[in-house]
Structure formats: structure tokens, C-alpha cells
Amino acid sequence: MKSLILQTIARLLLPLMILFSVFLMLRGHNEPGGGFIGGLVGAGAFSLYAVAFGPASARGVLRADPRTLLGLGLLVTVLSGFFAMVLGDAFLTGQWLIFHIGEADFHLGTALLFDIGVYLVVVGATLTVIFSLEEEST
């Protein structure tokens, strides 16, 4: 599997796909996309890298253990929910900061935090699965 072409492509694609996945996640509140889809794309980037260079190098690039990402994602999601409770609202009530920049309104809210959590969990869980299965094969 370790072909030079694949390795070159993977090295190039990795940052692009990660950027794209973050973009998908961020725009998800208004356009098709969202944390889940973004997360799958992000996981795909590392999976590709793992195919090209082996799971060990992919783990190296990822730095964190995917299970840590998974845990962090869950933590972020719960905290986004508790954010509202601190402010006296029900669990998971959206809290919003609205900026007016020129013509456009800019909404920044806990929903985004929530989606980031989803993103992290999806990346973490998918990579946990893929890495361990690939390590089993090699």
C-alpha cells in the first residue's frame, strides 16, 4: 500500500481536508454540513494518511490519542449544555452573542460549541475504529 504517489497525495490532502472539514462544520448551522459531516471528512483525512504511511505515523501526526479526542468532544458537548444552566436557563438552551459587522449579522452561540463537540467525537470515534483495525492488518 505504501506507494510514493499515495504518500504524496495524502501529505498534500491532509491539511486541505482538515480545513475543509472545519469549514463544513462551521457553515453547518446555515447551509448543509455540520459537525457530523465535518467530522467524517476530518476522519477521512487521517484515514487516508494512515493508509499511506501506516497507522503509527498517522497517530504521530494526530498527536493526541483518538480516544482522548472522543472524550474531549463529549466533554465540550456537555459543557455547552451546562453553559446555559450556569446562566439560569434549561440544559442545552442556546446562548448567543450577536455581532453586527457591516451588513451581516454574526451569530456566535453555544450551538457552535455543541457542534465542535460533535466534530471531535466523530473524528475521535472513527479514527479509533480505523486505526485499530488497520493496526490489526499490518
Added chain:
Amino acid sequence: MDWLLVLPLAIPLFFGVVSILARNNLLLQRWFGVLGMVVLLVVSIAILIGVRTQGILVDQMGNWIAPFGITLVADHLTAFMVLITAIMGLAVAIYSLANIDAERESFGYYPLLHILLMGVNGVFLTGDLFNMYVWFEVMLITSFVLLALGNRKEQMDGAIKYVTINLVSSLVFLSGVGILYGMTGTLNMADMAVRLDAVDSPGLVTTASMFFLVSFGIKAAVFPLFFWLPASYHTPPVAVSAIFAALLSKVGVYALIRVFTLLFVQETGYTHQIILWVAAVTMLTGVLGAVMQTEFRKLLSFHIISQIGYMIMGLGLYSPLGIVGSVFYVIHNIIAKTNLFLVSGVANRIAGSFHLKHLGGLYRKHPFLSIMFIIPAFGLAGFPPLSGFWAKLTLTIAGLDAREYVVVGIALFVGLLTLFSMTKIFAEAFWKPLPSDRPKPAAEVEGIPGVAGIRTMMVPIVLLAVMTVVLGLGAGLFINVSLDAAEELLDRTRYINAVLGDP
């Protein structure tokens, strides 16, 4: 704010996540295991107090008014179930300290235990049918992993059967949710209850109810859908068997009670009569399965099935006393059955086997353990004045009152067979002298905490035995409270008004 209702979900999730992140620190995981359960217990007590003092508690997630967001609801039944879940969680967490090997711990035993409870509590608390599906899945996937954790041969075999059948059940559930949504355009159960009454053809609602009868019936392990349970419950470590026995099938029973008192009451002469007869056959077939078993935990597993029959018998009777009987039976059974599983673990630790023919001599050498077995075992068989007697008595009175003589007859007869099989364990494992040709005791096998662990394992056993006795002697109080639960369940308007706001 009733943010209280979120905590039974958030606390286990929090402790679970911390345990995932701290996966290399086993000591911390162990103590967080116990600590998390204690916190959960405190919260559940607070919820019960809240329900007792303020009536049905409601919390609209994200502040979206019902039926548009997801609503968490706690009535008496929910409060009971959440409380008993926390108690079982604590009991098993303590037991796990001496029962779970370091290998399983390092592969996520404690996070799984926490999140299992999260899923279970989610099912109890949610007022939204699709959300209930999600929590069922949370519960299922954690139970899958717990069951398989360890990767031993029996576990793999059991897990294949358990996973497959339960996935079918989930998909039937999901389809049922879809169909109900297609009929009512809503997912909030209170809203749905109102709209189902307005459906022109009650027969169609009854048809939809069959999806739930089957799907929850599989989870509850009723006849003829129970196969996954005896196929798998004896394969994981005892702590896992015990928490499964405590909670999983009872979640199915809870769901049956919930939907067949809240949603599907249009044609009770059909639906509830089916439930009643399913109950009768379930208790009979389960106990017959039990009497022929020679393995401690398999015998107990078949008993779970049998007792599920009692639990839904009260639902089938669909009278206040019947529901009281069901609720009481669920609570009593969770306590007693879990305890018996825990005792089986101690017996195995001492004698090195779960097979009755290899066990023996426990009565002579461990009289205290014997008492701790007798209490839940005879409680389960419905011996007065232990808790099981009152549960059975309530059902008997309710059944005779409804003139369901045959079903009552079966219920009483099954009690006798239960006694028969419990005395079988007692005679074989406790009374009989220890046979000489038996495998080496587990305590001598490497990698497992030795006999020293028994003291820790006895802590939850004693706790639960005391509960069985207290629940028996103090049945008056508990039945009065259960009556409140039954009235709430039978008078749907209270639930509906609490969720949707007074009309």
C-alpha cells in the same frame, strides 16, 4: 428550574468522560466509579423528594416549550426507577472493585458502567419517543461492549446472539416511532397521547402499538422473545451480569408500562389482554427453564424471564392495584435478583465454579453468606414477609379482583416452581458437602483478586439484603407510595398537563 432532571444524565456522562480521559489511572477510575454513583444517588433521592412534594417534574430541554423540543419528565414511576438505578449502580460499582480485573478496567469498564446508567436514566426520564430510542441505543451499545469486554469465547458467543436480536428490536422500535410520527406528526409522548386519541381508527393505533409491544417485549425478555437473555447473561464477569440483571430487561418493562398506560389505551380489551397472557406464559416458561438449569447464573437468568411475567401481569390487569403490583415487583426484583447474582460471584470466588455440581459446603463454612442468599432467594420466591411476597400478593389480589383466575393460578404455581429452583441452589451450593472433584477455586487462579476481595463484595450484598427485608416489613409505606404512582399512570391527564401545560 428543574435542572434536577438533567443531572441523572449529566453526572454519569461527566464521570464517564473523565474516566475515558483518565484511562491510564485505574485508581482514579475505581474511586470515581463509586463517587459517581454516590452523587447520582443523592440526585435521585432529590428527584423522588421533588416528585413527592411538587408532583410531576418537567424540564424542557433548551427551553423549547413542549412539544417542540425534548422534554424530560419525572413522575413517581420515573423517580423510583432512577433511584433504584442509582442504588444498583452504587452496589455494582463497589462490587466491581473486587470483581473486575485490571485488564478490563484499562479497556474502559468504568466509563461503560457510567454511560450505561446514563442511557438507562435517559429512557426513564425522557418524555419524547424518539429520544427514548436514542437512550435505548446508548444503553444497548454500552451493554454490547460490557458484554464482550474481555473477548472470551463464551462472551463472543453470547454477544453475537445478544447484539443481533437487540438490534432487530431497536429497528422495530425505530420503525414504530416512524409510524407513530406519521400518524400524529409529533414525538412528544404527552402530545402524542392527545393526538392518538383523535385518530379515527383505534384499530390503526393498536396496530402501531404492536411494534412497541414486540420491540419492548424483546428488551423486557417476554415470551416468546426472551432468547437473548439466557444466551448471554452468564458469560461476562459477575458485576456485569448483575447490573444487566438489575436494569436492562426492566428498562423494557418500564417502556412497556409507559407506552401502554400513556399512549395505547384505546383498545385495552385487546392490547392489555394480550399483555396479560404473554405475562402468564412468560412466567411459566421462564421458571420451567430455570428448574432444569445446573449453572448458577443460567438458573438466575431464566428466573429473570419468569419474573418479567409478573411485572407485566399487573400492566395487563390495568387496574390501580395491578400497576402497584407491577411497580412493586420491578423494584423488589431488581434488588433481589441483583443480589443473587452478586452472591453467585462470591460463591464462585470461594468454590471456583458456577456449576451447582461443583459447589457445596457454603452453609457450613459461610453461614453469613447463606443468610445473604436466603433473603433474596426466598424473597424472590415470594416468601413472606420479604418484599417479593407483597408484590405477589398485590398481583394476586388484583388478578382475583379482575376475575382472571387462570392467570392468578399460573402466577401462584410459578411461585412454587421458583421456590423449587431456589431451594435447588440452596441444597446444592449451600447444604450439600463440598464435592472433592472440583476445579481450582478462582481465588487461586492468577490475575484475580484473592479471597481478600470477598469482604468488599459482601458490602453491596448486605446492603441489598437489608433492602429486601426493609421493603418487606415496610411494605405498607411503599405500597402507598406506589399507589400514587399507579394513579398517576392511570390518570393520563396529569402527565399530559404537566408536560404540555394546563389547558
Added chain:
Amino acid sequence: MEPLLAIMAGFLFASGLYLMLRRNYVRVVIGLILISNAANLVIFTMGRLARGNPPLVATGETMPAEGFANPLPQALILTAIVIGFGLLAFALVLAYRAYRELGTVDVDAMRVAEPPYPGEKTVSGTPDQEEA
């Protein structure tokens, strides 16, 4: 197209269930995938369909266009797909692990947790050979 989808959902159900009744556990997992899709189609159809009007609020508007597609089933299915994927991944790897431990993917030969009754005839044959 709702009636057609109702038929398709039933068809996928039937095919998936048939596969679940096969002896090879890989087929069972494939069956699960089909039924998952079928259940999603049930929800999708039950929410009623709308062509060419996705549930989006256009820029500058505060409400979606009249006759927009029902967003709730879509959200439910999204959730169900993810859950289904998680369960599938687990079931698939379970099949792998079970094969490693038990030496077979033939469910009829999986009788470790429930050993044969005395005098019962079990499935004959050797464990499957791993393909070269």
C-alpha cells in the same frame, strides 16, 4: 412517491431480514445494514415528502419558503444513521473477533455459551478455513 417508498421500505426489510437468517454472520451484518436503511426510509416516508424545497432559510429571509420539506424526519434520520453506523461498526468487528476466538462465522456452530443439550445433534463440519 410515498406509496412507492412504503413498498421499497418493506422490500428492504424483507431482504435484510432474510439475510439476517443466514448462517454466515457477515450476511447477518449486511442484513442489518439493509434494515437500518429500511427503518430510515420508514421515518422519511412517514414525514411526507416534498420535492426541491430543502428546509433552509434563504439569506435575507427569516422563514423558509412555503412548502419546505419537513425537516424533523431528516434530523431524526441523521441521528439514526450515525447511531446505526456506530452499531454496525461494532457488530462487524464483533464478527471479526468472534471468528478469532471461536474459529467460525457460522452462527449455527456458535454453541459455546449454550452448549448442546445431552443427546443433541449439532452442526457437523469443521470450522471454516480462512481464505488464502
Added chain:
Amino acid sequence: MGVLISLLIGCVVAFAAPLLNRAAGSRAGVILALLPLGLTAYFATFVPRIAAEGALRQSIAWVPALNVNLSFYVDGLSVLFALIISGVGFFIVLYGSGYLKGHRDLGRFYLAVTLFMVSMLGVVLADNIITLFVFWELTSFTSYLLIGFNHEQERARKAALQALLVTGTGGLALLGGLILMAFVGGSYEISELLNQGEVLREHGLYTAILILVLAGCFTKSAQFPFHFWLPAAMEAPTPVSAYLHSATMVKAGVYLMARLHPALGGTDLWILLLAGFGAATMVIGSWLALCHSDLKRILAYTTVMGLGTLTMLLGIGQTEYAVVAVAVFTLAHSLYKGALFMVAGSIDHEAGTRDVGEVGGLRKAMPITAAAALVAALSMAGIVPFFGFIAKEFVYEAALAAGSLPRLLLALAILANVAGVAAAGIVALKPFYGPVRTTPKHPHEAPIAMWAGPVVLALLGLLFGLAPGLIAAPLINPVAGAIAGAPVSVELVLWHGFTPVLGMSLMTLALGIGVFFLWNTWRESRFARGFNRAFGVAPENAYFRTIDGMLWIAHWQTRIFQSGYLRHYLTTVIGVTAFAVGFTLLSRHGLVLPGGWSAITFYEWTLAGIMAAGALVAVFARSRVTMVVAIGAVGFSVALIYLANSAPDLSITQIMVETLTVVLFALVLIHLPSLRPVESRASRLRDAAVATALGAAVTLVMLTVLTEPISPHLTEYFGAHSYVTAHGRNIVNVILVDFRALDTLGEIVVLGIAGLGVFALVKLRAKKRRDGGADV
């Protein structure tokens, strides 16, 4: 409250007994005996009060929702039994301390026997039927522990189980009967039900109630054909046999029948059942006694006879003679039988055997025991001036006065008593007189703890015989009145003069002595053996066959249902689902199909066709690659359906997941074998039928639901609030992260756990542990 407190004290003492035994050693027995002694004194104080004021009632609520009260009803009947229970209990505790001296389980004996005493007192004192039942079952439970006292012997374990199951079966019937009685009579308190006799007897459920209640009483009181458990229960240590299986527990059934006589008694059915079964039990028991040479078995069978007599008397309980006979016979029997059992135990204890054929001439070694045995046996044989004589006279009088078939009953009573006389002789004379025999142990007189009981009980039998007036007015008449349901006053005298009954007594005695001398011949005879087989062994065998049959059914049905094959399980589950949904739809609603078929476009038909083809290919695929490709085709056509129906998010997700699924398959399938094996044709057809049934059911339900419009209220709300309130333009995403964020939270938890699960499945290496037993 007094009664309840006394019982509670009893409980506390019971649970303290093992500790006391450890602390006080050999004195523990004497200390513990103070409890029954105190209780005897306490209950004795009720005797004058009842005679003066009538019955007393005490009550506090226990489980009010179920009408269960801790209520106690103290009248003549209950006080007589309470006195027997606590009085005999005193001697039993003493006796046990001697009999089991130094036994390592003595503490457990004290615990169980004291707990039994409390339970038994509860039975006879309870007013509430549920409370009564609670105590009733507790006596069964303690009896189980006591019969299984020598638990390392299989016989003891089996006998314990047998007694528990037989009495337990009856107990369940009893519970049903009592509850029905409460329904009909409108109360759970016996004292109130006693006034509802007419209502009860004329109600349609009367027969059911009576049969159920009697099932409980007959099994507990060892009536034929349930009598077999009693001789088997002789596996218990002798103090237990003396106490539970002659003086007290077995009389619980008699007590309850007597107690309920005013409420349920007097009907033809009552007379038929009680007199019939009672008389049969009486005769069978008495003659079975003579078929054995084990002292305890002989006594056990004569106990069966006594219980039969009492049941028969209650059956014909419409006369004063009968009710008085019940009272007198109960007391007399408890006194002499308790004494004789203890004597038998002493013989066993001292000589090491209790087979009549192996002992003889013990009189010299054990003079006190011998004397007690003699006195008790004379009472049992019904000889003047012992209390047993009065009892027997009353039995004969009652039989003569019976409304139906008096001659038959009298004849049967005489027949039974002849054997009784012989048995008394065998038990009390054979071991002590005649030539001295060598026994396994060298016999000595039993210690005082062990002879005190027999002596006192036997002497009481003499005292009450000589001075029956002592107890007639204060005790016997209230008892008889309670059974009759109306005041009774009969003068109790030893000497009636030369009545026909006296003649019969003499005849009984003469015949009995004759049988005594012919005993060995009888026992060896083919008739006796056949008799024992038919009435002693056969019922017990029937019990074993029932158990075996039950186990056979259990095995058969479990093997069918829990076959061990996943495919059987799934077939059943799918079939049941299909049937439940399909049948309900067709039977409760019927088929209504929606329109709108013409609106389906060509593209949609094409998509459906691709999807169907993909599914079919997956079904019939022979290679794994084909199968995965086919499943991909299905997934992508589903994605296209989503896209065509305004669900872009769904479509993208489906495609992503589908891709990932293929990757997973690729990673896993390389490790797995090919798609063999293939099933038989029949099994494939069956599976196809079941699967199609459920698929069709789902389709039909969906089509039916589609005939009605869906309520749009949720959809409209989401449309209106998605941007305005929740600041999102993608409504689906807003639902996911806001409106229904809790779903998403659960969803990612599932995904996360699945990830951890896969990790554990792959990475955790199952260590080679020993086969068979599961770990930890």
C-alpha cells in the same frame, strides 16, 4: 399490642440465640427456655379473661392499602393452641439442648426452633388472613430449615424440600382461597368473616373457596393423600419431630379448619370432604403405623391418624360432642404424642438406634424415661383414668351423633383406635420391657433436660384425666364454643357410667392388645406390605413422578425455545412481529390503500428499481465483494432518494457513511472466511416467507397511515423559529444542535462508545484462562 410485642420479643430472642449459644455454652438452653416459659405464663393470663369477657382483639395497621393489619384475635381456640405451642416449646428447647448437646449447629437449631415457635404462635393468634398466611408460610420455611438440619445427608435435603413443596402448594391454594373469602365476606379480618357465614356459604364462589382453603389445610395437616411428607420429615432431629410434626405445625391446618368452621362449615360439601378425607386419613395412618418398626415412623403415622381424627371431627362438627371432642383430643394428643416423640428421641440418643426390633429391656437403664413412656402410652391407648380416655370417648360419641353415616364413622374410628392402642404398646412397651438387647451405644438414663418434658407432659395427661374439671370451664368450653360459633357448655367427666361407648372403648382395647401381640405377624404379612405400598409408598411415588414429569416438561420446552441457535431465535422474533402487526392490522382496522400512485415519476421508479436490484444481489451474492458492492448500490440509491426529496444533509451523510462502511468492510473482511456455508432449500424458503411477511406488514401499515394527513404543527414551528429564535438557516442542523440537541448528545455517545468497543474488541487479548468456568 401485647401479643405483637410478645411475638417481636420472640423474634429478637430467636436471632440472638446463636450468639447466646456461643456465649453461654451449655446453659444457653435453659436461658432460652425462659422465653417459651414466659410466653406460656403470658397466654395463661388470657384464659380467665376470655372466660370472663369473651374474645379479645388487638390490631395495628401494617399494609393498609392491601387491608393487611397486624391484628390478633385471642379466644379460647387460639389460646389453647398458643398454650400448647409455648408450653410444649419450653420442653422442646430444654430437650433440644440435651439432645443436640455439643452439636456444632446447636445455635442454628435454637434460632430456627424459636423462630418457628413465634411463627406458629402467629398463625393461631392472627386475625387478619394475610397476617395469618405470613406466619403460615414462615412455619413452612422454618420447618424446611429444621427438617434439613442434617443437611449433609441427601435424605434430609430431599425430605426438607418435599415438606416445603407439599405444604407450599397447599399454601398457595390457601392464599387464593383466603383472598376470595375476603372478597366475598367483605373483610380481611377473621373475626368479622366469622359473622359472614351465611353470605359465604351461599355465594357462587363458596365451592372454590372451600376447596382452596382445604387444600392448604389438608397439606399442612398431612391428610391423605398428602400425608407422605410427614413420615419423611422424620429426618429432622427428634426435638423437631416432637414439636413441629406432632404437637404444633401439623395442627395448623386443623386449627384453621376449626377457626373457619363457623364461616365455612356445615355444608354438605364441607361434611363430605372433611369427614371423608379425615376418616380415610385416620384409618390409613393408624394401620400404616403398624407397618413399620422405626419408632419415629410409627409415631409419625399415628400422628397422621390423630390429624385425620381431628379433621373428621370437624367435618361432623355440627354437634356439641364433635366440637368438644376436637378440643379435648387436640390437647390430649399434643400431650401424649409430644412425650412419646421425646421418649423415642431419648432411646435413639442413648441406645443409638430407634428400631423397635433392635432395642429391648431399656427399663433398667432408663427408668424415668420408661415410666414417662408408659404413662403417655396409656393415655394414647385411651385407658381410664388418663386424659386420652376422655378424648376417645368423645370421639366415639361424636361419631355416633354424626348426622350422616354415624355407624360407618364409628366403625372406622374403632378400627383406627385398635391400631392406635397397638401402636402405643409398641412404642412404650417394646423398647423398655422384654430381654435386654445389645445396642450400638451403651444406654444410660437421659439427662434431666431430656426427661423433664416427657414426664411433665405425660403427668399432665394423667392430671387432666383425673380432674377434667380443671380445664373444662376455662378452656375446653371456650374452645368448643369458638369452633361451633356459639357458646358451648359441656361438663367434662372421666366416668360416664356404663354407656355403649364405654363398651366400644373396652372392645377397642381388647382388640388393640390382640393386635399388639400379633404385630410381628401382621408386619410380615403380604397384606401389610401391600397396604404400605398402596397407601404409604404410592402417594410418595406419585409426588416423585410429578416432580420428574415437571422436570421432563421443563426440559422439553426449554430445549424447544432456548435451542441455542441464533437463527431459531431470530425466526421466532421476526415471525412474531409479522404476525402481531399483520394480524392486528387486518383484524382491527382492515386494508385501506392510499392513492397518489400516478404522481410517481419515471426517475423514481428507476431509483426504486436500482435499490431493489441491489438488495436482491446482496441477498443472492456468492462473493463478499459482490455483496459489498450491492449494499453500496442500495445505500447510494437511498442517498439519491434523500437528495431528490429535499434532504441534502441527509444525502451527504448517507454517502459519507456508506463510504466509511465500505472501508470498514474492506478492513474486516480480509480476515474473515468466504461466504460458506449455505443453508438447505427448505430453510431458505421458510426464512424467505417469514422475512417477506414482516416486510409486507411494514409496507401495509405504512400505506394505511399514508391515507391520513400528518399534523404539521411541529414542522411549522421549526420553520418559524429556526432563524428567528435559534439563529440558524439550516433547519435540520438547528434541530440537531438546538431543538433536539439531546438526541445528538445521545447519538455521539453511542458513536463514542462504539469506538471504544471496537478498540476493546480488537486490542484486548483474551488471556488463556482455564476452560469451563467463567472468570472472576
